[in-house]
Amino acid sequence: MDTEKINWLAGIIDGEGSFTLNRRCGVNSGQDSFITRLQIGNTDMGMIKKISEIFVPLGIKFYYGLHNPHKKFPNAKRYLTINVEGYRSMTKIIDAVDGKLFTHQKSQQLALIKEYIIFRNNIAAGIESRDPEKDKAFALKVKSLVGYQVSPSTTLREASTVLRW
Secondary structure, three states: OOHHHHHHHHHHHHHHEEEEEEEEOOOOOOOOEEEEEEEEEEOOHHHHHHHHHHHHHHOOOOEEEEEOOOOOOOOOOOEEEEEEEOHHHHHHHHHHHOOOOOOHHHHHHHHHHHHHHHHHHHHHOOOOOOOHHHHHHHHHHHHHOOOOOOOHHHOEOOOOOOOEO
């Protein structure tokens, strides 16, 4: 795959992507389990198309979602998401963009998703035993990285200087 396209994808993931561990209730004999997910959403269909053109040759399985704005926001636009779920496809994304993300927050999320996939693969291989509490702890760590890591109101914002906090 063209390095320029992979770097572009990494930039889109940095700005528009969202990594999560989503709970799947009722799977595995009633015990909670979690699935890895990357979701990228935008109103620019060309951008979503370009992402799909990168995913297909990499063998990444994905699906689209159409999102309508809430009625409280009459000027908001409909947008599409492109969603990747599962350990195999997420591993392909990690292999492609690992080390290419610029934001601290997304880099941490990616590292945690990578660690979770290794943990789950070790369970499947019999190296580790299933631990629902460890699953939940991973999910909470990923969720905690979604919010502000530095509150914008605590930053030192001086024109034409590097942002500080």
